[in-house]
Amino acid sequence: MYQYLEQKMFKEAYQIACLGVTDSDWRDLATEALEGLDFETAKKAFIRIRDLRYLELISSIEERKKRGENDNEMFLADVYAFQGKFREAAKLYKRSGHEPAMKKAVNMYADLCMFEHCAGVTDPKVSLKLITKQADWAKSSEEPRTAAEMYLSAGEHMKAIDIIGEHGWADMLIGVARKLDKAERELLAKCAVYFKKLGHHGYASETYSKMGDLKAFLQLHVETSHWEEAISLVKEHPQFNYDVYFPLALWFAENSHFDEAQEAFNKAGLHNEAVKVLKQLTHNAMVENRFNDAAYYYWKLSMQCLDIARDQRKEMLQKFESFQHLAELYYVYRSIQLYTDEPFSSHMPETLFNICRFLLNNLTKDVPPGISKVNTLFALAKQSRKLGAYKLARYAYEKLQELHLPSRFRESVELGSLTIHFKPFQDSKELIEDMMCYRCSTNNPLLQSSVCINCRQPFIYSASSYEVLPLVQFYLEEGISDEEALSLIDLEVPHTDEGHAQGHTTDRGEEDPFTATMSFEQGGSTFVPVKVSRSALRSMSRRDVLIKRWPKPLKWEYFRSLLPDVSITMCPSCFKMFHSEDYELLVLQHTRCPYCRRPIDGHNGSTLQQSRFSEFPSLS
Structure with missing residues (x-):
């Protein structure tokens, strides 16, 4: 049998x-x-020894031959690879020169992790695949840095980024991100x-900046x-x-x-949530x-509404x-x-007197929660007497005796109610x-509603001393827009100081047109507002006019x-x-408006006088 094998006479040997x-x-x-590529004889011989592995190999080769494959060197290379003769198999694969054969050689060495043998058999077209295989092996061998570098070389950036991350x-990851093109958004996002x-x-x-993803960039700032x-x-x-x-x-x-939370809700467009926070x-x-x-x-809350x-x-x-x-x-x-609860007060008696009168004049039957009518009348009685x-002090004491008094006020009120009768039943003429x-x-x-008993003109109060300010509110005649009114009011002062000292006259001795508009019918019970014409607006001085520019x-x-000699300042916010x-x-004390708390920087103190009646177009 062996003699026949030496002569490649496989059928006779069988x-x-x-x-x-x-x-x-x-x-x-x-x-x-x-x-020797005698697959029929080989098949019979393997059947004799029941070697299923080789029988499967032969069966696959026969199937390929039926499909038209006839490259015997490829068949032999597969046999060598099956037998473990990898070098011989690689030579045959390389000799064939076909891309499928080259891929088989690469896959063979890659599966065996024998990457050093691939240099002689691989083709540039399959080099990236070989590197990827090598990177997979490095990853499984717990060599992550090597694997990441190989994935990068093979262009498998996502796998490399996952390993690095x-x-x-x-530091390695930012190097990768900087080398990526800005169009590779998925990789950059990763x-x-x-x-x-x-x-x-x-x-x-x-990275987000490179991508141009502004929303993600903002989200990052929010999360951090x-x-x-x-x-x-x-x-x-x-x-x-x-x-x-x-x-x-x-x-x-x-x-x-919570103050800042309310403002943020408002800026987010969540007005209902902002109102809820403010109410709480x-x-x-x-x-x-x-x-x-x-x-x-x-x-x-009012400005929110x-x-x-x-x-x-x-x-x-x-x-x-x-x-x-x-x-x-x-x-x-x-x-x-603060006056009734604290031992000292920062307000002058005149200011407390004005504040108490203002509050009582504006309180309705339904007193707001927390406001004490007793405290208000007690403070008014004290300051009125001082x-x-x-007469007003006696009125305040009489009203106090009709109310339920706290124990700390009773003795003082009883004593004041008695001693006030020894005073004249009249108020100071100066007041x-x-x-x-x-x-x-x-x-x-001294104590009545906040409008004049004669002409029904509303009083304008100072928001600090609550004295009546020398201001009269006026309205524009029909057909005059706000913009036109602003243009009609002179930017320069049209009156001389002498003219103002004389009262309401112009430089030529003519009556001020505004004065004529203030006339009204004596004894009338309805309020007749002051309405000004274009000529009256034209005669006004810019420094004499204040405008509350409410939003629509x-x-x-x-x-x-x-x-005009009384200097008045209006807050541009409230x-x-x-x-x-x-x-x-x-x-100067608080660096902000005392009412609305609008912050005011240190430079505004020197310009307050300039902004008294001006600020066309802005009141800030």
Whole structure:
């Protein structure tokens, strides 16, 4: 049999073997026949020894031959590879020169992790696949850095990024991100995700910036609580207001910064949530007797309603008026509460006297929660007596005796009620003169509504001393727009100081057109507002006019100063008016408006005098 095998006579060798040989001889015969490409004889011999592995190989080769394959070198290479003769198989694969054969060689060495043998057999077309295989092997062999580098060489960036990110190699990952093209958004986004996990927010920002993904960039700042950067970006891109200000509002609320939370809700467009926060803050302030805060929150509520009024006009405007009224009541009551509860007061007696009268004049039957009528009347009685308003003091003591008094007030009220009868039943003339109406020159009672008893013109009060300011509100005639009114009011002062000193006359001795508009029918019970024409507007001096530029749907309000020498300042935010000296002092103390808390920087103190009646087009 072996002699026939030496002569490659496989069929004759098979016939001899059938006479009786060992399994080892059968295997030799089968192997020689297989390598000689005599698949029929090899198949019979392997059947004899029941070697299923080789039988499957032969079967696959026969199938390929049926499909038209006839490359015997490829068949032999497969046989060598099956036998473990890898070098010989590789040579045959290479000799064939076909791409499928080259791939087989690469796959063979890759499966065996014998990558050093691939240099001689691989083709440039399949080199990347070989490197990928080698990277897979390095990964499975727990050599992640090598695997990542090989994946990068093979262009398998996603696999490389996953390995680098999972092992926390941020410096290596940013190197990859910087080399990627900005159009490869998926890969860059993956890098950014790993940077966020690793806490390298600077690298994540750089990556998102390269991608041009502004929303993800903002989200990164939000997730890392870098609020200043997020707000700076959203100012340039307001379409992302909600994405920044809503989480900012929640963050403020979680950290007990409720004022800021309310503002953030508002900027996020969540007006209902902003109103809820404000209402809760207002309620808490009233319960805790923080009336200054309650006033501030009511003012903010009113401005919130004014903003919403553009959509829900009637209901919101009513709420605006109500909240504005409550804000002023709580604002003035704080001074009274401090006077009655604290041993010392920072207010002059005249100021407390004016504040008490203002509050009583504006209180209705339904007294707002937290405001004590007893405290107000007690403070009024004390200050009235001190300033010589004995008639008003007697009235206050009489009203106090009708109310339930706290024990700490009873003795003082009883004593005051007795001793006040030894005083004249009249008020100081100086105090009565302070309540003169600047429209009709009528002296008004110290305690009555906030309008003149003669002409019904509303009084305008200073928001610090609550003295009556020398201002008269006027309205534009039909057909005159706000813009036209502004253009008609002179930018330069048309009157001389001598003219003002004489009263309401012009430089030529003519009567001031505005004075004529203030006339009214004596004895009338209805209020006749002052309406000015174009000629009256044209005659006005810019420094004598104050304008409350309310946002729509409210109308602008115009005021004329009748005593130009009295310096008045109006806050450009809340439109409250002050004596300029008082306002300057309050701003120096608190660096903000005392009413609406609008911040005012150090430079504004020197320009307050300039902004008294000006600010066309802005009141800031």
